Amino acid sequence: xxxxxxAFVRDLGDEKIEALVEMMFLAATADGELxxxxxxxxxxxxxxxxxxLVTGEKLDALLGRxxxxxxxxxxxxxxxxVKARLPDPSARKLALTLAIRITAADGILRTSERELLFETAxxxxxxxxxxxxxxxxxxxx
Numbered sequence: 001x002x003x004x005x006x007a008f009v010r011d012l013g014d015e016k017i018e019a020l021v022e023m024m025f026l027a028a029t030a031d032g033e034l035x036x037x038x039x040x041x042x043x044x045x046x047x048x049x050x051x052x053l054v055t056g057e058k059l060d061a062l063l064g065r066x067x068x069x070x071x072x073x074x075x076x077x078x079x080x081x082v083k084a085r086l087p088d089p090s091a092r093k094l095a096l097t098l099a100i101r102i103t104a105a106d107g108i109l110r111t112s113e114r115e116l117l118f119e120t121a122x123x124x125x126x127x128x129x130x131x132x133x134x135x136x137x138x139x140x141x
Contacts, residue, residue, distance in 0.1 A: 030116035104139045
């Protein structure tokens with residue numbers, strides 16, 4: 001996807017990158033567990049997405065904050081927050097793409113993960129049919 005181009009992502013700014021990282025966290029924890037495959041995909045996506053600018057302690061801090069916000073406010077509020085920080089449709093589609101990749105990393109797309117993906121699409125104002133096509137495309141393998 002061309003939107004994962006480092007130049008595109010750099011132009012997003014810190015707030016938007018943090019929203020994308022939070023979206024990946026929400027996806028990675030959708031089924032109540034963060035498996036080894038999901039964690040590996042999460043780390044790879046975060047590093048690739050940010051050209052290795054958000055790693056180590058900075059990534060740990062973002063994840064800690066995302067977990068605290070999720071525990072305090074719930075998924076619906078966090079998805080609203082991600083939407084507010086990603087006003088551009090291309091950035092929102094990137095967020096959904098990253099969520100799909102994370103949830104599909106272990107080769108199993110659980111019902112809770114599928115529900116999160118469609119909840120995410122709705123929260124980000126992405127057409128349900130377009131979201132279904134994207135899920136199908138990215139989970140073929």
